[in-house]
Amino acid sequence: MELVAGIDAGTQSLKVVVYDPDARSLVASASAPLELTSAADGSREQRPDDWVAALQGCFAAIDPALRSLIAALAVSGQQHGFVPIDAAGKVLAPAKLWCDTSTAAECVQIMDAVGGAARTIELAGNPVLAGYTASKLPWTKMHRPDAYARLATILLPHDYLNFVLTGQRFCEYGDASGTGWLDVRTRTWSDELLHATDPQRDLAGCLPRIAAPDEVFDIAPEAAVALGLPPTVKVAVGGGDNMMAAIGTGCVVPGRLAMSLGTSGTLFAFSDTPVVDPNGAWAAFCSSTGGWLPLICTMNCTVVTGQVADAFGFSSRDGDGYLHATPPGADGLVMLPFLNGERTPDLPQGKGVLAGLDTTNMTPAHIYRAAMEGATYALKFGYDAFVGAGMQFDRIVLTGGGSNSGQWRQLVADVFGLPVDVPTQPEGAAFGAALQALWAVAHARGDAASIAAITDRHVALDPLRSARPDPSRSEAYAAAYTRFLRHLDAITPLYRG
Structure with a gap:
């Protein structure tokens, strides 16, 4: 063995x-x-x-x-x-x-x-x-x-x-x-x-x-x-x-879309040709398997939900209960979660903004939901650039620490309007590195198996952690996302120049 x-x-x-x-x-x-x-x-x-x-x-x-x-x-x-x-x-x-x-x-x-x-x-x-x-x-x-x-x-x-x-x-x-x-x-x-x-x-x-x-x-x-x-x-x-998370999620052939909910949030898709946007709407990276990996990166994802949980004295591991207790859109509360500045949208000097506070939504649960929604909307902002360029996807494969949250998985499905699947191996980047090692050492020994063949064999999905869009919630999130974009437009001049 x-x-x-x-x-x-x-x-x-x-x-x-x-x-x-x-x-x-x-x-x-x-x-x-x-x-x-x-x-x-x-x-x-x-x-x-x-x-x-x-x-x-x-x-x-x-x-x-x-x-x-x-x-x-x-x-x-x-x-x-x-x-x-x-x-x-x-x-x-x-x-x-x-x-x-x-x-x-x-x-x-x-x-x-x-x-x-x-x-x-x-x-x-x-x-x-x-x-x-x-x-x-x-x-x-x-x-x-x-x-x-x-x-x-x-x-x-x-x-x-x-x-x-x-x-x-x-x-x-x-x-x-x-x-x-x-x-x-x-x-x-x-x-x-x-x-x-x-x-x-x-x-x-x-x-x-x-x-x-x-x-x-x-x-x-x-x-x-x-x-x-x-x-x-x-x-x-x-x-x-x-690049390693792309392998760990099987995102090594065209048409696949993966999302990583970690300290940063990323959205990436494999391509067998360079995918460059003249306006720099996404990162036009190479993959680590011989292709390319157009990628959206946000600098604030689980770091934001984690900080909100810490501020209110609970663990983000218990965050799903707070999500369950609040409605989509957080009763009008909006968070622009740019605690580390931001790359998507491009606001390196940006700061976090909490808007729409009132007597009903100024609660830990609402603020936690607003943080999770804000982190997800920032990724949706980048996804819209992919779609605007003609890219098409039929599902999202989710990895990273945030994928352990059932509420976040459902939130992604509802916001993006796409089915969400989660691999059985939750540590997508570490697992992808292990598969890259398996592929490379096999090549060194004369086995010509492709990286796609390796991932087809070893990347399995967990049916118990899949999520499918709910039309009623998707409609509520669409309105909340529009509200997020309006606030983004309003604050952008404050942090540009």
């Missing part, structure tokens, strides 16, 4: 799952919390050493007998983070994360240097948005000159964990799409955008090579010892958390 493992380094925690492909069952899992450092300027940072400690702690919590059977693993990581390391591989500063909005001005500077947002999209397929890796380099040059001076390699969080695991510096197309430097159409770095980011330095020399989607690496001996793994373990390239 051989097992595969998936590692998901997220914003709030690092998770490890161990999967038995023959039995098609998860045989072990472990999780460790991660601390996030925030500042008033929008900075959101973590210490890469904490990721490594969490990784070691998770593997230590797994039965050594199971660890001895692991043949391959892959890493899923939060996208867009900036991990600067020197020539010896030492981390030079805390990692600035995807939800860091302190570099919004640097985004504008980079795009202006090449002729504006439209020209940036022509060069790379994407504008440089707040949180993207590119903007963090000039910020570091200004605010951490010592780190900038010693910088040898720019790694993403997923790349850094691969570096710890293999001793090699490499990245992959899906995660690299979120740097702001990759031309997603040609899958090559844009020299013009690199020069615009730092005219005084050859940034191409700081970027790791891009590995093929099915490439595998040997685990470093010291990493195998530290994690209690066999020295023969193979490390697949893995990818960004959204």
Whole structure:
């Protein structure tokens, strides 16, 4: 028996799952919390050493007998983070994360240097948005000159964990799409955008090579010892958390739509050709399986419902009762849940807004519902751009922590007017990383099975957690969504410029 493992380094925690492909069952899992450092300027940072400690702690919590059977693993990581390391591989500063909005001005500077947002999209397929890796380099040059001076390699969080695991510096197309430097159409770095980011330095020399989607690496001996793994373990390239969640939900062929309800909210669909919007309405990313992954990202999802629950002294695990006690539309209460600024809609300096309070809806249950509805409406705002471009879908596959809420599953079905299905494996990104490892190691052994064949075999849906739209509630949510859009239009000028 051989097992595969998936590692998901997220914003709030690092998770490890161990999967038995023959039995098609998860045989072990472990999780460790991660601390996030925030500042008033929008900075959101973590210490890469904490990721490594969490990784070691998770593997230590797994039965050594199971660890001895692991043949391959892959890493899923939060996208867009900036991990600067020197020539010896030492981390030079805390990692600035995807939800860091302190570099919004640097985004504008980079795009202006090449002729504006439209020209940036022509060069790379994407504008440089707040949180993207590119903007963090000039910020570091200004605010951490010592780190900038010693910088040898720019790694993403997923790349850094691969570096710890293999001793090699490499990245992959899906995660690299979120740097702001990759031309997603040609899958090559844009020299013009690199020069615009730092005219005084050859940034191409700081970027790791891009590995093929099915490439595998040997685990470093010291990493195998530290994690209690066999020295023969193979490390697949893995990818960004959204790209791995696409695998974990079976979103690896055209026409499939997946939604992840995590700290951030994402909506993504596989394509076998680049899907670029000239206005940058969505992220035109590559997939980690050889295709493309047009993607909508919101920066505020379960983080908002979690903070509301904390503020009123209950657990979000008990949130379904609060949803059940309140009607669709929260009796007119609207939340624009932009606690971390926002990417969709594009309001990096945005703040949370609670509107429509009155004597009937100023209750914890109504505010909790407004938070969940607001997070869902922000995703619907992005989905409307997909539909406006002619994309068509017949269902949503849901993953992430929010998918554990029966009320949220029904809310998504009612708001989007589509059936919602949930895979039996709830940790879509970690499970997707395990399947990517399974696919890559099979290729290395001469098995030409496609990633679609792998997901067809291993991604199963849980019929007990499916949801179907209710026409009466859908009508109520349509009115509430229109109200959300009116408030969004009203506040947008306050947070733009």
